[in-house]
Amino acid sequence: MSPEAQVAADTLWVVFAGCLVFFMNAGFGMLETGLCQAKNAVNILAKNFIVFAISSLAFWALGFGLMFGDGTSLLGTNGWFLGGADNSPATGDAYVGVFSSLNWTGVPLAAKFFFQLVFAGTAATIVSGVVAERIKFISFILFSFVLVAVVYPIGGHWVWGGGWLAEAGFSDFAGSTVVHSVGGWAALAGGLLLGARTGKYRQDGKVQPIPGHNMSFATLGALILWLGWFGFNPGSTMAADAGAIASIALNTNMAAAAGCLAATATAWLALGKPDLSMILNGTLAGLVAITAPCATVSLGSSLVIGAVAGVLVVFSVLFFDKLRIDDPVGALSVHLVNGIWGTLALGLFNTEGGLFFGGGAAQTVAQIKGIVAVGAFTFAASLLVWLALKATIGIRVSLEEELEGLDTGEHGMEAYPGFTARAPLSMGGSKA
Amino acid sequence: MKKIESIIRPHLLDAVKNALQEVGVVGMTITEVKGFGRQKGHTETYRGSEYQVDFLPKLKIEVALPEDLVEKAVEAVVKTGRTGKFGDGKVFVTTLDEVVRIRTGEQGEQAL
Numbered sequence: 001m002s003p004e005a006q007v008a009a010d011t012l013w014v015v016f017a018g019c020l021v022f023f024m025n026a027g028f029g030m031l032e033t034g035l036c037q038a039k040n041a042v043n044i045l046a047k048n049f050i051v052f053a054i055s056s057l058a059f060w061a062l063g064f065g066l067m068f069g070d071g072t073s074l075l076g077t078n079g080w081f082l083g084g085a086d087n088s089p090a091t092g093d094a095y096v097g098v099f100s101s102l103n104w105t106g107v108p109l110a111a112k113f114f115f116q117l118v119f120a121g122t123a124a125t126i127v128s129g130v131v132a133e134r135i136k137f138i139s140f141i142l143f144s145f146v147l148v149a150v151v152y153p154i155g156g157h158w159v160w161g162g163g164w165l166a167e168a169g170f171s172d173f174a175g176s177t178v179v180h181s182v183g184g185w186a187a188l189a190g191g192l193l194l195g196a197r198t199g200k201y202r203q204d205g206k207v208q209p210i211p212g213h214n215m216s217f218a219t220l221g222a223l224i225l226w227l228g229w230f231g232f233n234p235g236s237t238m239a240a241d242a243g244a245i246a247s248i249a250l251n252t253n254m255a256a257a258a259g260c261l262a263a264t265a266t267a268w269l270a271l272g273k274p275d276l277s278m279i280l281n282g283t284l285a286g287l288v289a290i291t292a293p294c295a296t297v298s299l300g301s302s303l304v305i306g307a308v309a310g311v312l313v314v315f316s317v318l319f320f321d322k323l324r325i326d327d328p329v330g331a332l333s334v335h336l337v338n339g340i341w342g343t344l345a346l347g348l349f350n351t352e353g354g355l356f357f358g359g360g361a362a363q364t365v366a367q368i369k370g371i372v373a374v375g376a377f378t379f380a381a382s383l384l385v386w387l388a389l390k391a392t393i394g395i396r397v398s399l400e401e402e403l404e405g406l407d408t409g410e411h412g413m414e415a416y417p418g419f420t421a422r423a424p425l426s427m428g429g430s431k432a
Numbered sequence: 433m434k435k436i437e438s439i440i441r442p443h444l445l446d447a448v449k450n451a452l453q454e455v456g457v458v459g460m461t462i463t464e465v466k467g468f469g470r471q472k473g474h475t476e477t478y479r480g481s482e483y484q485v486d487f488l489p490k491l492k493i494e495v496a497l498p499e500d501l502v503e504k505a506v507e508a509v510v511k512t513g514r515t516g517k518f519g520d521g522k523v524f525v526t527t528l529d530e531v532v533r534i535r536t537g538e539q540g541e542q543a544l
Binding site for chain 1: 476477478479480481482483
């Protein structure tokens with residue numbers, strides 16, 4: 001293939017994969033809306049829609065430069081507003097520009113930016129589910145901007161921008177840590193400061209479930225996310241590398257399948273019934289977990305990694321409820337817990353250098369170091385941002401607005417006008 | 433004239449409706465309702481936690497009848513609406529003071 005044709009093929013693949021990842025916004029939107037109450041549907045849809053617009057501006061202005069711009073081992077200091085020298089698609093030593101950390105991929109700068117942007121957007125949209133049904137719209141907007149402009153890119157620089165974790169041997173192919181755990185840590189900080197939805201945890205210590213209003217939406221959303229992952233992981237080659245993208249796609253799918261089935265079995269055995277929301281969470285857990293190791297593990301290992309994720313996610317949901325950390329859609333269990341698991345799994349299952357494959361503990365130790373470092377930074381930085389928002393404009397809607405629904409309170413409209421929008425009659429709450 | 437209000441299981445609507453028509457009922461009104469009786473609803477689970485569903489979905493069928501049809505109509509509802517399990521519902525029979533057909537202004541049994 002001529003160099004020009006190679007650039008064209010690589011660019012086509014990267015942009016197409018980016019489009020698949022972009023579509024994950026629809027997946028998150030449907031999943032989260034379905035798993036929340038009808039009276040908050042407009043608010044959740046609005047958050048999930050607007051978050052990509054926010055991410056686009058934030059990542060263009062600051063985020064991309066901080067993450068991939070040349071600078072120190074802690075952060076990038078070049079490339080604001082996509083500016084600065086750059087002769088992409090030149091690669092390696094032929095590359096001259098300020099985004100040296102991306103000189104390994106032979107696509108135009110715009111393609112690099114587009115692909116990385118949809119990843120940044122994914123991290124931001126994870127937050128939405130955890131803080132759903134009680135956060136102020138404006139506070140979510142402001143947090144999302146800061147997350148994508150500053151917090152996400154700094155952790156990302158350490159791993160993908162040529163920073164200190166990359167130098168320390170930490171490896172995260174498509175972002176179990178860089179994207180998913182980061183989103184999860186940022187969300188956890190927000191969720192802790194917000195507190196649970198009113199009525200979720202009763203005084204007698206029991207959990208009062210707040211069922212989602214549309215399991216069809218939730219299922220469609222999960223399936224869209226599964227599809228989107230075929231861009232997320234195979235696209236992270238950032239090259240039309242025939243062998244790699246096919247095997248990564250297959251590994252990705254097998255982990256999803258194993259996560260789906262493992263969560264189904266776990267829910268069936270541990271909870272009595274195969275709860276659909278757990279089946280969906282299990283699939284996504286498998287996908288999150290395989291995101292880091294998808295390019296460097298075998299098909300068999302992918303199945304094991306996904307299966308463990310599927311078991312983990314069910315118990316994680318129960319665990320967070322025990323701690324009274326309210327997560328309406330299970331995003332902490334899916335993205336945070338399994339982002340950590342997937343990152344660790346790379347150290348254990350890597351065909352070359354993995355602990356279980358005779359490679360010693362070095363990779364696993366490097367993985368743990370990265371998990372802790374990125375987690376500590378992201379959680380602390382996010383907590384600061386949330387605290388600042390809480391101290392100024394506030395982050396939680398009034399109790400009255402929460403009970404009435406954020407749709408009328410925040411947006412002055414309903415998702416289903418003409419239907420009676422209210423808590424299901426079943427939600428008596430006092431008994432059981 | 434009597435009014436029969438039957439609270440039934442939603443999936444038995446067709447059977448009850450057909451049986452009522454067979455005994456001579458010519459019109460009816462149905463409403464989706466929710467309620468509970470002595471069993472006080474049931475429990476469901478969501479993401480590992482049980483919760484009480486107090487109000488279960490039922491259908492209410494209202495029919496207005498001349499006196500001579502009442503017994504057969506009640507019998508038809510009871511026969512086709514019964515599964516023998518808790519939650520089969522109830523039939524309420526009340527006296528109607530007046531009925532008016534809006535189109536013509538006819539009153540009483542003429543309007544049924």
